[in-house]
Amino acid sequence: MREGTAQLIRREDYTAPAYWIRSVDLTFELDPAKTLVINRMQVERNADQPAQPLRLHGEDITVTRVLVNGDSVSFRHEDGQLVIDTLPDTPFSLEIRNICAPDKNTKLSGLYQSGGGLFTQCEAEGFRRITYFLDRPDVMAVYTVTLRASKAAYPVLLSNGNLVEQGELPNGKHFAKWHDPFPKPSYLFALVAADLVAREQHIRTRSGKDHLLQVYVRRGDLEKTEHAMNSLIASVVWDEARFKLPLDLERFMIVAVGDFNMGAMENKGLNIFNTKFVLATPATATDVDYAGIESVVGHEYFHNWTGNRITCRDWFQLSLKEGLTVFRDQEFSMDMTGSATARAVKRIEDVRQLRQIQFPEDAGSMAHPVRPDSYVEINNFYTATVYEKGAEVVRMMQTLVGRDGFARGMTLYFERFDGQAVTCDDFAQSIADANPDSELARQLPQFKRWYSQAGTPRLASRGRFDAPTRTYTLSLEQHGLPSPGQSEKEPYVIPVAMGLVGRDGRAIPLQLEGEAEASGTERVLVLNQPRNFYTFVNVDVEPVPSLLRGFSAPVVLNDHLADADLLVLLQHDPDPFNRWEAGQRLALNRLLAAIGSDEPLVLDAGFTDALRAVLRHPELDAAFKDLTLTLPSETYLAEQLQVVDPQKIHAARESMKLQLAQALRDDWAWAFEQHQVAGGYSPDAVSAGKRSLANLSLSMLCLASAADGDTVWPGRAFQRFKDAGNMTDRLGALSALTGSHAELAAPALERFHALFKGDALVIDKWFALQATTPEKNGLVFERAKQLLKHPDFSLKNPNRARSLISALCMNNPAAFHRADGAGHAFWADRIVELDGINPQLAARMARVMDRWAALAEPYRTSAHAALQRVAAKADLSNDVREIIGRALQ
Ligand code: ARG
Ligand code: ZN
Numbered sequence: 001m002r003e004g005t006a007q008l009i010r011r012e013d014y015t016a017p018a019y020w021i022r023s024v025d026l027t028f029e030l031d032p033a034k035t036l037v038i039n040r041m042q043v044e045r046n047a048d049q050p051a052q053p054l055r056l057h058g059e060d061i062t063v064t065r066v067l068v069n070g071d072s073v074s075f076r077h078e079d080g081q082l083v084i085d086t087l088p089d090t091p092f093s094l095e096i097r098n099i100c101a102p103d104k105n106t107k108l109s110g111l112y113q114s115g116g117g118l119f120t121q122c123e124a125e126g127f128r129r130i131t132y133f134l135d136r137p138d139v140m141a142v143y144t145v146t147l148r149a150s151k152a153a154y155p156v157l158l159s160n161g162n163l164v165e166q167g168e169l170p171n172g173k174h175f176a177k178w179h180d181p182f183p184k185p186s187y188l189f190a191l192v193a194a195d196l197v198a199r200e201q202h203i204r205t206r207s208g209k210d211h212l213l214q215v216y217v218r219r220g221d222l223e224k225t226e227h228a229m230n231s232l233i234a235s236v237v238w239d240e241a242r243f244k245l246p247l248d249l250e251r252f253m254i255v256a257v258g259d260f261n262m263g264a265m266e267n268k269g270l271n272i273f274n275t276k277f278v279l280a281t282p283a284t285a286t287d288v289d290y291a292g293i294e295s296v297v298g299h300e301y302f303h304n305w306t307g308n309r310i311t312c313r314d315w316f317q318l319s320l321k322e323g324l325t326v327f328r329d330q331e332f333s334m335d336m337t338g339s340a341t342a343r344a345v346k347r348i349e350d351v352r353q354l355r356q357i358q359f360p361e362d363a364g365s366m367a368h369p370v371r372p373d374s375y376v377e378i379n380n381f382y383t384a385t386v387y388e389k390g391a392e393v394v395r396m397m398q399t400l401v402g403r404d405g406f407a408r409g410m411t412l413y414f415e416r417f418d419g420q421a422v423t424c425d426d427f428a429q430s431i432a433d434a435n436p437d438s439e440l441a442r443q444l445p446q447f448k449r450w451y452s453q454a455g456t457p458r459l460a461s462r463g464r465f466d467a468p469t470r471t472y473t474l475s476l477e478q479h480g481l482p483s484p485g486q487s488e489k490e491p492y493v494i495p496v497a498m499g500l501v502g503r504d505g506r507a508i509p510l511q512l513e514g515e516a517e518a519s520g521t522e523r524v525l526v527l528n529q530p531r532n533f534y535t536f537v538n539v540d541v542e543p544v545p546s547l548l549r550g551f552s553a554p555v556v557l558n559d560h561l562a563d564a565d566l567l568v569l570l571q572h573d574p575d576p577f578n579r580w581e582a583g584q585r586l587a588l589n590r591l592l593a594a595i596g597s598d599e600p601l602v603l604d605a606g607f608t609d610a611l612r613a614v615l616r617h618p619e620l621d622a623a624f625k626d627l628t629l630t631l632p633s634e635t636y637l638a639e640q641l642q643v644v645d646p647q648k649i650h651a652a653r654e655s656m657k658l659q660l661a662q663a664l665r666d667d668w669a670w671a672f673e674q675h676q677v678a679g680g681y682s683p684d685a686v687s688a689g690k691r692s693l694a695n696l697s698l699s700m701l702c703l704a705s706a707a708d709g710d711t712v713w714p715g716r717a718f719q720r721f722k723d724a725g726n727m728t729d730r731l732g733a734l735s736a737l738t739g740s741h742a743e744l745a746a747p748a749l750e751r752f753h754a755l756f757k758g759d760a761l762v763i764d765k766w767f768a769l770q771a772t773t774p775e776k777n778g779l780v781f782e783r784a785k786q787l788l789k790h791p792d793f794s795l796k797n798p799n800r801a802r803s804l805i806s807a808l809c810m811n812n813p814a815a816f817h818r819a820d821g822a823g824h825a826f827w828a829d830r831i832v833e834l835d836g837i838n839p840q841l842a843a844r845m846a847r848v849m850d851r852w853a854a855l856a857e858p859y860r861t862s863a864h865a866a867l868q869r870v871a872a873k874a875d876l877s878n879d880v881r882e883i884i885g886r887a888l889q
Contacts, residue, residue: 006878010374011316018049021134023142030149030193032103032113039131044091055081057128057135067095082132096132106796106837114259115218117194119272121265124315124378127186137185137312138421147193148175154193156216160268162250180268185311185421190267192255199225203233206240211247216255217278224279227290228254231297238332243410245305254278258760261798261840264296266303276761276799282681282726284762287691290683294336299329313421315378319370320424323390330391342685344576345623351551356635358384362456363639364850365887367483371424371451376882379840392554393450399495399524399552401435409434424451439526446528447493454483457492459555465542472500472539477531494527497552500536500543505572508543512536522549544568549575567610576624583614583628592640594652601655608663615667622675623689626696631657634813645856650814654774658707661700672697681726695732702740714742721748731765738773763792764803771807775815781823784808784815795834798841805830809848817855821862828866831880832873839877846883
């Protein structure tokens with residue numbers, strides 16, 4: 001499919017480009033079957049590089065002519081590139097004409113068709129599928145773009161920057177000309193030609209400038225754009241307030257598209273979004289969807305500075321923009337919640353996500369540093385490591401220099417590098433240089449191991465209380481595990497936020513040996529040795545250490561705490577994150593013991609009483625209760641084990657869930673009644689927290705009912721499902737029915753489908769809910785297989801494909817890893833099929849086998865066979881081949 005052969009690209013091989021492209025004038029004759037592109041570039045040699053031919057990237061496009069300074073020149077094709085050997089030494093104009101076929105572009109990279117419109121996705125290397133170019137982020141040009149198309153089919157014509165001209169053309173055509181004053185790399189180019197309508201909002205920012213904000217969607221979807229627009233306004237206000245970064249464009253556009261490989265894309269002034277992260281009404285979107293829209297709108301908007309104004313020198317630096325921008329969107333969402341507990345809830349959710357996806361990645365075949373050293377297909381490195389672990393690295397910097405110090409560092413970063421394409425080193429150096437007296441500045445080279453070493457570090461702690469001397473000595477010890485290509489790890493700089501908690505719940509003042517007096521009850525210890533000791537003085541009673549508060553570093557902590565200690569923290573820790581963590585650890589310990597022993601799991605009263613106390617607590621937030629009473633996921637459990645038996649994990653977790661449902665039955669009923677939200681729908685954190693706790697309670701009540709044949713709660717759930725005033729409650733009730741395998745689940749699912757059959761995003765939920773139903777007797781898998789043949793199913797739409805295939809294979813381990821190997825065979829068939837359509841998406845789904853080698857038998861053998869079957873496909877894409885190749889290594 002792809003021109004050229006698979007090649008390993010190495011970070012250390014970076015060289016600056018041999019030519020610069022200073023400006024581009026693009027004209028498009030848009031047509032789905034045959035789009036003509038006229039590409040006029042101003043090019044000059046990079047004087048720092050030896051003289052050499054000009055090599056332009058191109059993929060799946062056909063060149064029709066090449067002119068240099070107006071004269072046609074000879075050119076050749078080599079390794080998928082267009083090569084021009086003889087060129088002037090002085091700056092020259094280069095005109096290339098080529099054609100491409102958007103309607104055949106099922107990869108959804110480059111210019112493609114979706115729902116009758118034309119859209120682009122250029123990051124990372126899609127621009128070369130539109131025209132020949134130096135398609136690398138360090139080549140930045142000023143773009144002028146003219147779009148010509150049928151006015152009836154494509155009434156809206158958009159590109160980056162400002163609209164400078166538009167008008168009519170003969171034969172029912174029209175045109176629009178756009179100019180983007182900011183030089184940008186090709187991956188930030190975008191165009192849209194479609195039949196769309198926009199919600200518009202004029203705003204005046206602090207600096208007194210006026211801006212037009214627009215959210216473009218298909219006709220009929222306008223009423224679903226209010227939350228996206230509100231989120232955009234909030235993002236503009238937040239970035240100006242927190243980081244003094246203003247909106248730099250007169251016009252800022254968001255366009256929603258139904259077929260999209262990722263979440264969204266930060267093209268300069270013209271963000272293109274997956275509809276999933278734009279469209280919402282209370283009737284069709286859940287609280288989780290509303291939160292997702294806020295964070296993705298924020299993320300893409302924040303890229304305007306961290307990504308667009310300062311971009312990446314090469315793709316190995318991807319975390320420069322992604323890690324930093326995820327950090328920024330996380331902070332934005334936290335600041336938007338408005339309360340300290342709600343901030344902590346957001347932090348817990350982010351860490352849960354990190355552990356669910358990034359930790360397994362860091363322990364599996366695709367483990368790579370935040371700044372990778374090599375890749376075959378860059379699209380395979382848009383990973384949780386680059387994004388979420390990258391954000392943790394930025395967060396640690398903020399912890400080490402303080403919030404104000406970090407803001408100073410950001411300011412220095414923009415002073416130094418605005419308008420440039422730079423590296424992760426440049427960023428870290430800026431934060432350190434702006435804070436010369438910080439731990440970060442003192443230990444920068446060692447700190448940067450977070451960028452270069454893969455794997456999740458292990459941190460172990462032990463505490464010793466000495467009553468006679470009234471001292472408490474804490475030892476902290478770190479070690480890194482081997483990862484592909486990195487057998488040895490050097491020690492990291494690990495910020496450990498901590499406190500000491502008395503058994504009565506008192507926060508103990510902290511005074512280290514040698515300090516004149518105690519200062520505060522919380523501090524950050526910075527571990528940079530393999531092992532270090534910290535002696536606290538004037539400690540009267542044996543405390544419980546509360547370590548890694550707020551998850552101050554992305555490590556796996558073993559604090560050797562006993563149940564009694566964890567119960568103290570669950571009850572008293574002033575840090576909500578560690579309070580939640582203590583509850584998770586109590587559950588984890590019991591689950592792991594059951595999985596390892598073959599004895600049935602029997603819950604003890606100490607544990608259930610503690611959870612009851614949380615559930616009934618008069619002051620705790622509903623959202624916090626919901627998180628604390630939600631058991632660790634099967635994937636997280638799997639990560640704690642050397643040999644993974646997904647069926648055993650599932651059985652143990654289901655058993656614990658059922659016992660918790662039964663032991664706390666009256667409390668769940670109480671919680672359900674207490675957390676009804678009256679009045680109209682609002683997605684705010686407090687209301688959302690109540691809804692999630694009510695939904696959890698209802699699920700638990702239905703589970704308990706199923707176990708003893710009582711039909712009252714399933715009946716109530718069905719009624720609630722029918723009457724629900726919003727999607728969160730409706731889907732919550734539906735999932736209480738499916739999750740307890742109630743008889744009413746089938747009619748409810750049918751009704752749900754009938755109710756929402758025109759709404760693609762809701763039908764995605766319908767598929768995903770069925771694919772993620774907790775497995776029972778293999779029936780969930782059977783149902784998922786049937787759903788493949790459902791008329792609404794299609795592999796061509798990424799959201800739909802994910803809603804069934806990823807949901808089953810990635811989010812339902814017990815349905816996927818079957819003793820008969822049918823799940824693995826199902827996976828192999830889908831990967832092979834999808835690879836012919838959309839390799840990028842196929843490669844992403846292939847990732848579910850990253851951890852196959854840790855599986856117990858017979859799962860391991862069938863996983864291996866499935867991998868080999870995919871590897872044997874003759875014309876496998878580079879995307880999938882890289883993933884499968886690494887898994888089989
Ligand atoms: N830069 C986009 C974002 O994180 C992601 C685009 C990734 N696209 C891709 N094909 N890998 O906001
Ligand atoms: Zn991003």
